[in-house]
Amino acid sequence: MIEVKNLSKRFGPLIVLDRVSFCINDASLVVVLGPSGTGKSVLLKAMLGLLPVDNGEALFDGKSIQSATDEEIYEIRKQVGFVFQGTALFDSMNVADNIALPLTEHTAMPSKEIRERVCCLLDIVGMAGRAHLYPQSLSGGMKRLVAVARALALDPKYLFYDEPTTALDPIMTDKVVGVMNNLKKSHTSSGIVVTHDLDTAKAVGDEIYMLKKGCINKLAKIKKELYD
Amino acid sequence: MNLFSAIGDFSSFFFRSVFISWHLKTARHRILNQVYEVGIGSLPIILIIAAFVGLVSIVQTSYQIAGTMPRFILGATVGRMVMIELGPILTALMVSGRCASSMAAEIGTMRVTEQIDALETMAIDPYRFLSLPRIMGTFIALPVLTVIAEFDSLLVSGAYAHFFLDVPFGVFNYGLTHFFYAKEFFGGLVKALFFSVVIATSGCYFGFKVRGGAREVGRAATYAVVTASVLVLMLDFLVALVIFG
Numbered sequence A: 001m002i003e004v005k006n007l008s009k010r011f012g013p014l015i016v017l018d019r020v021s022f023c024i025n026d027a028s029l030v031v032v033l034g035p036s037g038t039g040k041s042v043l044l045k046a047m048l049g050l051l052p053v054d055n056g057e058a059l060f061d062g063k064s065i066q067s068a069t070d071e072e073i074y075e076i077r078k079q080v081g082f083v084f085q086g087t088a089l090f091d092s093m094n095v096a097d098n099i100a101l102p103l104t105e106h107t108a109m110p111s112k113e114i115r116e117r118v119c120c121l122l123d124i125v126g127m128a129g130r131a132h133l134y135p136q137s138l139s140g141g142m143k144r145l146v147a148v149a150r151a152l153a154l155d156p157k158y159l160f161y162d163e164p165t166t167a168l169d170p171i172m173t174d175k176v177v178g179v180m181n182n183l184k185k186s187h188t189s190s191g192i193v194v195t196h197d198l199d200t201a202k203a204v205g206d207e208i209y210m211l212k213k214g215c216i217n218k219l220a221k222i223k224k225e226l227y228d
Numbered sequence B: 001m002n003l004f005s006a007i008g009d010f011s012s013f014f015f016r017s018v019f020i021s022w023h024l025k026t027a028r029h030r031i032l033n034q035v036y037e038v039g040i041g042s043l044p045i046i047l048i049i050a051a052f053v054g055l056v057s058i059v060q061t062s063y064q065i066a067g068t069m070p071r072f073i074l075g076a077t078v079g080r081m082v083m084i085e086l087g088p089i090l091t092a093l094m095v096s097g098r099c100a101s102s103m104a105a106e107i108g109t110m111r112v113t114e115q116i117d118a119l120e121t122m123a124i125d126p127y128r129f130l131s132l133p134r135i136m137g138t139f140i141a142l143p144v145l146t147v148i149a150e151f152d153s154l155l156v157s158g159a160y161a162h163f164f165l166d167v168p169f170g171v172f173n174y175g176l177t178h179f180f181y182a183k184e185f186f187g188g189l190v191k192a193l194f195f196s197v198v199i200a201t202s203g204c205y206f207g208f209k210v211r212g213g214a215r216e217v218g219r220a221a222t223y224a225v226v227t228a229s230v231l232v233l234m235l236d237f238l239v240a241l242v243i244f245g
C-alpha cells in the first residue's frame, strides 16, 4: 500500500502540490487526472523521492521515502516500475539492453536467462522481434511499450505510469491500455497512472482523483463528474 | 556560487563518484568501454599531435644550440622536454578537448531526457553507473596515451635529426639515454594520473549539473573543457613544484 500524506511542493512562488493526500491500496490502479501543467509529473517524482518536497511524505508499506537513507530508498525503488512521460529509454542501448539493465544490475541471473526474460517481456507488450532496435528507430508508441517492458523487468510491486497514452493514435492507445489492463489482471501489483486523457482514465482506473491547482479530490461518480 | 563552494562541490562530486561500493564484475564492462572511448578513440589525433610536437621541439632545439654545443645534446634536451612537460600536458589538453566535452554532453543529454531519473527509479546509482567508469577509464587510458605520445614524439624527432640535421640516430639516442632520469619519466606519468582525474571529473560534473535543454548541454560541454584545461595547467604547476621544484 502506498500512502501519500500532505505532500507539498512549490517552485518559487508557484505552488504545484498543496498538501496532497491519497492512498493506493494493494491490487488497485489509481488514476490522477489533471490538465497540462498542474503537477502530475511532479507528483510522481516527488512520491519516489526524485524531487525534494517541501512538506509531507510518501509511505511505501509504511516506510517513508522522504526520511529514508539512500540504501532504503533504493530498496523501495526496486519494487517500483516507472514509465516516464518521455519514456527515458537509454538511447545508447538497444531495446534488449534497455530492458535487461535492471536485471543485470540487481539480479545474479545468467545472461541466457536474462535474454529469455527480455523476450518474454517484449512478448507481453507485443513488441517481440524488436529487441535489436535502438530507441531512435522506434515510434513514440513503440517506445512507450518498451518503457513499460523495462518497468516490468524486476516484477515490481508498484507501477507508476506518467501519461502512458498521451499523443498516441487511437490504435496505439488501445494497445497500451490493453497491455495495462492485462497487467492488472495477471499481476497482483498496484499502481498509479497520471494522465489528462479521460478515456484512458476510465479504461484502466479503479479509483480516479482530480488534481487541480495543487489540490487533489476523489471523484465519486466517475462518469458524471468527468463530463461536468 | 563562490569559488570555495564550487571547489567543495567539485571535490565532493569526485569523492561521491569514486568512493562508492561497486563490483568489478558489473563495472568491468563499462570501464573497459571508457578505456576504449578515451584511449583508442583519442589515439589517432594524439599520434598526429605528438609527431608535430616532436618536429617542433627538434627544430627549435637545433636552432637554439646550433654551433654552441655537441650534437648529442639534441637527444637529451628533446627527450627531457617531451617526457617532463610536453608529452603529459599536450596529451591531457587534447583529451580534455575531446573527452571532457563529450562526457559532459552525453551525461547532460541523459539528464535533460530524464535518463538519469530513470536510473534512479531503477535503483541504479547514476554516479556509480556513469561517473565511476568514466573516471576509472580515463585514469587507465591517459597514462598509456601519454607514454605512446612521448614515444611517438621522440621517434619522429630522432628521425628528423637523422635525415635532415645530420645527427645520426646513434648520437641522438646517446643523448636521450645518457641523460634519461627515471624520476622525470615517472614524474610525467604521475602528472598524467592527476590530469586524468580532473578531466573525467569535469566532464561528468558539468554533465550532471545540466538543468534545462540543448543550450545548457552545449554550455556544459564548454565549461567542462575550459575547467579541465585550467585545472590541468594548475595541477601541472603544483606537481612540478613537488616533484621537480
Ligand SMILES: Nc1ncnc2c1ncn2[C@@H]1O[C@H](COP(=O)(O)OP(=O)(O)OP(=O)(O)O)[C@@H](O)[C@H]1O
Pocket: A011, A016, A034, A035, A036, A037, A038, A039, A040, A041, A042, A043, A085, A163, A196
Ligand atoms: N524543475 C522545475 N522548476 C520549476 N518549475 C517546474 C519544474 N518542474 C515543473 N515545474 C512546474 O511545475 C508545474 C507542473 O509541472 P508538471 O510537469 O508536473 O506538469 P504535468 O501536470 O505533468 O503536465 P503535463 O500533462 O503537460 O505533463 C508546471 O507549471 C511547471 O512549470
Ligand SMILES: [Mg+2]
Pocket: A040, A041, A042, A085, A162, A163
Ligand atoms: Mg507530465
